Amino acid sequence: MTENMKRIALSAAFLSLLTLGACSGEKGEVKLGVEQEKAMSERLAPAGEVSLVGEVASAPAAGNGGGSRSGSDVYSTSCKTCHDAGMAGAPKLGAPDQWAARIDKGMDTLYTSAISGFQGMPPKGLCMDCSDDELKAAVDYMIDGSQ
Ligand code: HEC
Numbered sequence: 001m002t003e004n005m006k007r008i009a010l011s012a013a014f015l016s017l018l019t020l021g022a023c024s025g026e027k028g029e030v031k032l033g034v035e036q037e038k039a040m041s042e043r044l045a046p047a048g049e050v051s052l053v054g055e056v057a058s059a060p061a062a063g064n065g066g067g068s069r070s071g072s073d074v075y076s077t078s079c080k081t082c083h084d085a086g087m088a089g090a091p092k093l094g095a096p097d098q099w100a101a102r103i104d105k106g107m108d109t110l111y112t113s114a115i116s117g118f119q120g121m122p123p124k125g126l127c128m129d130c131s132d133d134e135l136k137a138a139v140d141y142m143i144d145g146s147q
Contacts, residue, residue, distance in 0.1 A: 069130075075093070078138070079127075079138055090121065098146070115135050
């Protein structure tokens, strides 16, 4: 008799534990669901932006059938930051006096400076996906506008 009572009491306790567990489990699941959804949309948003930026950035090259960007395109994307403002001693576009001595060095030297860097001038003007020809075109564009 006492054995039965114990069993009943135990199974009752077990049952209520199960029910409790199920309830809190359910609650936890719902809460997690909402949080996961939020986290997911937060994670998705930047991913969407990144792929959009990537598409836009690669669009000009792809649009030309993989051909090269024009000198003025490369200039406005990569060189302008420094060469429009004359930042860190960069010779300004449209300032012949700042270019004359450099032009005297010869175009090949200027191309090499643009491709490999020259003192404050970073290699490739930081346009890491620019080809040598694109960089040369950008130099031509700068020189054309600065003599
Ligand atoms: C982070 C700033 C910065 C960016 C971006 C930059 N330049 Fe320059 N550039 C400089 C500075 C500073 C100098 C002057 C270096 C010196 O004479 O000490 C310079 C000098 C040059 C020169 C003259 C080099 C020589 O031999 O006299 C050329 C050509 C040039 N840049 C081309 C470019 C091109 C093309 C781009 C873009 C693809 C570019 N630069 C992007 C900072 C920059």
